[in-house]
Structure formats: C-alpha cells, structure tokens
Amino acid sequence: MKWRYKERKKGRFRNSLTSRYLLIILIAMIFMPIMFPLASVFFWFVNDTVLNNEPTPPGKYANGKVLEEMWHQEAAKLGGQSPERINERLREIRQEYPETSIFWVDASSRTRLELPGGQEIPEQWSSEHTVQFMKQSVGTDPFTTVALIGGKKDGGQGFMVMQLPRSYINEPDPIGSRTAIYILFMLTMFIMFILISWMFFVRIRKRLLHLRDAMTSPGETGIPTQIQLNKPDEIGQLEEAYNHMVAQLEKGRQREKEEEELRKSLIANLSHDLRTPLTVIRSHIFSMGNEPLSDTGKESLTLMESKIGDVGGLIDNLLSYSLLTSGRAELNPEPSDVLRLVRESAAGWYPLWEKEGIEADIDLQDEPVIWPIDVLWFKRILDNLFQNVVRHAKSGQYIGIYSKELPGKGMAIIVSDKGPGMGGRSFDKGAGIGLAVVDYLTREMGIDVQVQSSPEGTSITLSRKI
Structure with missing residues (x-):
C-alpha cells in the first residue's frame, strides 16, 4: 500500500503544474551557459554573411600593425643600398603583396619608383607637399604606412610608402557594434x-476561466454541467472534483424530485381517501341532529360539524396544492372583471360572517377592473383569504374588502381584518397550506401580493404586476 501511494504521489508530481514550471526554470538554467558561445556564433554569422559583403581578406593582411612593422623592417634593411637595389626589392615586395600600391622618394625629394603606375604622385616633392601627404594619410582609406629608408638613424636616403585599401585588413569592428549584436542576441533569448x-500561465488562466464559466452557467435543470478533463495536473484534479460535485448535485436533485413526486402522490391519495369517512361522519351528524338532544349535545354536534368543515377545507387545499405543483391542474387565464368576482364571493361568505359576528365592510368601485385570470382559481384565492379571516381573525369581528388606486400599479383589491396579526411572519414563509395555495396561484397569474401585519390586524393587497 505504501509503495502504491508513493507511486501515485510521484505520478501526480510528474504531471503537476509545479513540475512543468520547474522544468522551464531548469531548461533556462542549463541553456544560460550555452547562450554565450551561441552569441559569438550568432555574431560571426551576422558579421560575415549579413553585414560584410566585401571579399574575405588574405591572412597576410590580418593586422595592420604587422604589415606596418614588416614595412619598417624592409626600409631599415635597404639603408645604404643603391637606387637600383631599392627598386628591385620593392618590386619583390609588390609581387608578394599585389593588392598594395608602393612608391619611394629619394633624398632629393624626387619620386624614383611607382608601383603600379598611373597614381597621382608628384615627381618632385616639396616640404609642404610632404607634410600635407603625411597628415592626410593618418586614419584614412587606403591604409598608408611610411618608413624612412635606413631607419631613423640613417634616414637620409628618403622614404618609401605602402598603401592598401582598408577592406583587405581584418581590423576589429567598433566595440559598440559588437556589443549591440551581442546584447541583441541575449535580449532575444531572455524574451523567448x-x-x-x-x-x-496564459494556458493556466484559460483553463481556470473555463472552469469558472462552467460553474456560473447552470444547465436546463439549474445545475452546472460537467466539463471534459484534459490533463491530470492540479487544475485537472480540481475539474475532477467539480465534476464529482456536479454528479452529487444531480443525484440529490433526482432524489429530491422522486421524494417530491412521492409526497404529492401521498397527499393526493390521502385527500381522496379522507373524503369518504368525512362524508359518512357528516351524514351521521346530520342524522343525530334530527334526534331529540340536550342543549349540550346540540352544541357538541355544531362544534363537530364546524371542525369537520375545517378538515374538509384543509383537504381541499392540500389536494389543490398537490394538483397545482405537480402540473396536473392547468390555469386558463382570460380577461375578467375581478371586482365582480369579489362581490360574488363575498356574497357567498356573508351568511357565515354574520353567523360568526364579523362585520363586513365592502367598498368596491362600480367600474369594472379587468385582469387576465383563471376565474375558478381566482375564486379559490378569495375563499382562502376569507376563510383565514374566519379562522384566525374572528376575534377582531371585522373584515374589510375595498378597492384602491395605487400609484404605478393601477386598481388594487385589499382584504383587511382587525385580528391579532400573523405573529410577525412574512407572507413568503406562509401561514398554512391555504396561504401557500394563494401564493402559488397569484404568482402563476401575475398578481402581486403585499402583506402588512401587526397586532392591530392584517392587510393583504392584490394588484396586477406591471
């Protein structure tokens, strides 16, 4: 088991983001010492094949100083020699260095030899001309070296001159040019x-954003969809955990859906099964009411009949809520006069209010108010509201039903009482199955419900959603 754990841990590290980034750093550290010789090779390639289009100079012109030293040595050796011997030696040097131009001037300032011929060299040199030539030859092209025949100690025989185009000399490039090429290469490596x-890191960010989008984009069932796993690194493990979470949510939702279906089916079956015994009990209570009973017995029958009526209403609400939430009861909204429906419903409840000692204060405008509603289910809303007043606010001995124009909402219907209130509970939390049915029906029919409750009473406002 330990061996398998170590192997699994080792495999995770090999496929992790940490190992990949460490590999990048390691390659950079290994590649760093190689960059310097590569920079030299790059400089050589650019300098010789790109920047320098001149022919490659021979090796004997590798250095101007060497050429200059050779010229001074030859001049020193020619000290005391005849002009013919000097001409002969200079011709030999010219054959060895054919790219050069050579001439010499004797002690009388007269040009004695010119190789090759045709140069713009004066036959007779003046002191001023000689000084000017010396100044112009310093640091210019062609490369010029001047040596006194016989050397400095015995230079009375004149001087000799060698000239060579600087393109033949392998002089080092300016330091700035070499440095710029080197820095350019190194900078390119660092940029890479x-x-x-x-x-x-862009790839990491892209995968994280993809995971974020998947988390914040619910599917048809309201649960985010699973994503495809690509790599077994840390982000891949996070994606795997996310898919596992989504799978658990889907299982939980499926289980909740099955439990909801079972609950609705149970409520529907119980509602249907309870109706039969309640009908039998009601028939027996009616039969007992025809028998001679004492006042106490009659009061008990009346109380039982009232409670059985409450149970019947609860069963009706349970069945209605089960049918509505399961989708087996459809709403068919059509334009209807809601004030007319309120009057009809209140007229049906008026005898009960009168029996319970509840004063009904009804004030509805004469003009019709048209809402797109399902007539039967809207009556159920009114019945549940009126029934709650009888059950929970009977102590206030009052029910108010009136219409009122609300700013921005149009005409509204208000049902109020003077009971003990709803104990601070909001309408959304519900105050029983009856109000749960009201909440569902008003939401489906586009009716806005506002509840205001206090120890002095409760007011429920129905208005059309704009």
Missing part, C-alpha cells in the same frame, strides 16, 4: 524565456 513563461 519570458514568452514561454507567459504562455505557460
């Missing part, structure tokens, strides 16, 4: 490393 690191 930064780009790879940036792409690494």
Whole structure:
C-alpha cells in the first residue's frame, strides 16, 4: 500500500503544474551557459554573411600593425643600398603583396619608383607637399604606412610608402557594434524565456476561466454541467472534483424530485381517501341532529360539524396544492372583471360572517377592473383569504374588502381584518397550506401580493404586476 501511494504521489508530481514550471526554470538554467558561445556564433554569422559583403581578406593582411612593422623592417634593411637595389626589392615586395600600391622618394625629394603606375604622385616633392601627404594619410582609406629608408638613424636616403585599401585588413569592428549584436542576441533569448513563461500561465488562466464559466452557467435543470478533463495536473484534479460535485448535485436533485413526486402522490391519495369517512361522519351528524338532544349535545354536534368543515377545507387545499405543483391542474387565464368576482364571493361568505359576528365592510368601485385570470382559481384565492379571516381573525369581528388606486400599479383589491396579526411572519414563509395555495396561484397569474401585519390586524393587497 505504501509503495502504491508513493507511486501515485510521484505520478501526480510528474504531471503537476509545479513540475512543468520547474522544468522551464531548469531548461533556462542549463541553456544560460550555452547562450554565450551561441552569441559569438550568432555574431560571426551576422558579421560575415549579413553585414560584410566585401571579399574575405588574405591572412597576410590580418593586422595592420604587422604589415606596418614588416614595412619598417624592409626600409631599415635597404639603408645604404643603391637606387637600383631599392627598386628591385620593392618590386619583390609588390609581387608578394599585389593588392598594395608602393612608391619611394629619394633624398632629393624626387619620386624614383611607382608601383603600379598611373597614381597621382608628384615627381618632385616639396616640404609642404610632404607634410600635407603625411597628415592626410593618418586614419584614412587606403591604409598608408611610411618608413624612412635606413631607419631613423640613417634616414637620409628618403622614404618609401605602402598603401592598401582598408577592406583587405581584418581590423576589429567598433566595440559598440559588437556589443549591440551581442546584447541583441541575449535580449532575444531572455524574451523567448519570458514568452514561454507567459504562455505557460496564459494556458493556466484559460483553463481556470473555463472552469469558472462552467460553474456560473447552470444547465436546463439549474445545475452546472460537467466539463471534459484534459490533463491530470492540479487544475485537472480540481475539474475532477467539480465534476464529482456536479454528479452529487444531480443525484440529490433526482432524489429530491422522486421524494417530491412521492409526497404529492401521498397527499393526493390521502385527500381522496379522507373524503369518504368525512362524508359518512357528516351524514351521521346530520342524522343525530334530527334526534331529540340536550342543549349540550346540540352544541357538541355544531362544534363537530364546524371542525369537520375545517378538515374538509384543509383537504381541499392540500389536494389543490398537490394538483397545482405537480402540473396536473392547468390555469386558463382570460380577461375578467375581478371586482365582480369579489362581490360574488363575498356574497357567498356573508351568511357565515354574520353567523360568526364579523362585520363586513365592502367598498368596491362600480367600474369594472379587468385582469387576465383563471376565474375558478381566482375564486379559490378569495375563499382562502376569507376563510383565514374566519379562522384566525374572528376575534377582531371585522373584515374589510375595498378597492384602491395605487400609484404605478393601477386598481388594487385589499382584504383587511382587525385580528391579532400573523405573529410577525412574512407572507413568503406562509401561514398554512391555504396561504401557500394563494401564493402559488397569484404568482402563476401575475398578481402581486403585499402583506402588512401587526397586532392591530392584517392587510393583504392584490394588484396586477406591471
């Protein structure tokens, strides 16, 4: 078991984001020492194949200083030699260095030899011309070296000059140019490393955003959908845990749906089964009422009949709520005069209010108020509201039913009482199955319900949602 755990842990690290980023760092550290020789190779390639279009100079011109030293040594060796010997030696040097131009001037300032011919060299040199030539030859193209024949100690025989185009000399490039190319290469390498690191984190961010979108985008059932697993790293493990959570939510929702169906079926069956014994009990109470009974017996029969009526109403509400929430009862809204329906419903309840000592204060306008409602189910709403007044607010001995114009909502219907209130409970929490039916029906028919309750009474306002 320990071996398997270690193998699994090792496999997780190998596929983790940490190992991948450490690999990037390790490659960068290994590649860093190689960058310097690569920079040199890059410089050589750019310098020789891209920037330098001149032919490659021969190796004998590798350094201007070497060429200059050779020229001074030859001049020193020619000290005391005849002009013919000097001409001969200079021709030999010209053959060895054919890319050069050579001439020499004797002690009388006269040009004695010119290789090759045709150069713009004066035959007779003045002191001013000689000084000007020396100044112009410093640091210019062609490369010029001047040496006194016989050297500095014995330079009375004149001087000799060698000139060579600077393109033949392998002089080092300016330091700034080399540094710029080197820095450019190194900067390119660092930018590549930064780009790879940036792409690494961009991928991570993209996967996290995809997971976030999946979490905040519920499916048809209201539960987010599962996502496809791509990599077994830390984000992949998070995605796997998310899919597991979604699977558990789907199982829980399916279980809740099955329990809800079972509950609705149980309520419907109980409502149907309880009607038969209640009908029998009512028939026997009616039969007993025809028998001679004492006053106490008659009061008991009246109380039983009242309570059985309450049970029957509760069963009706349970059955209605079960039918509505299960979708087996459809609402068919059509434009109807709601004030007319309120008057009809109140007229049916008036005898009971009078019997219970409840004063009915009805004030409805004469003009019709048209709402798109289901007539039968709207009457159920009114019956439940009137029934709650009888059951829970009878002590107030009052029910008010009136219409009122509300700003921005149009005409509203208000049912109020002077009972003990709803104990601070809001309408959304419900005050029984009757109000639960009212809440469902008003929501389905687009009716807004506002409840105000206090120890001095309760007021329920019905208005059309705008």
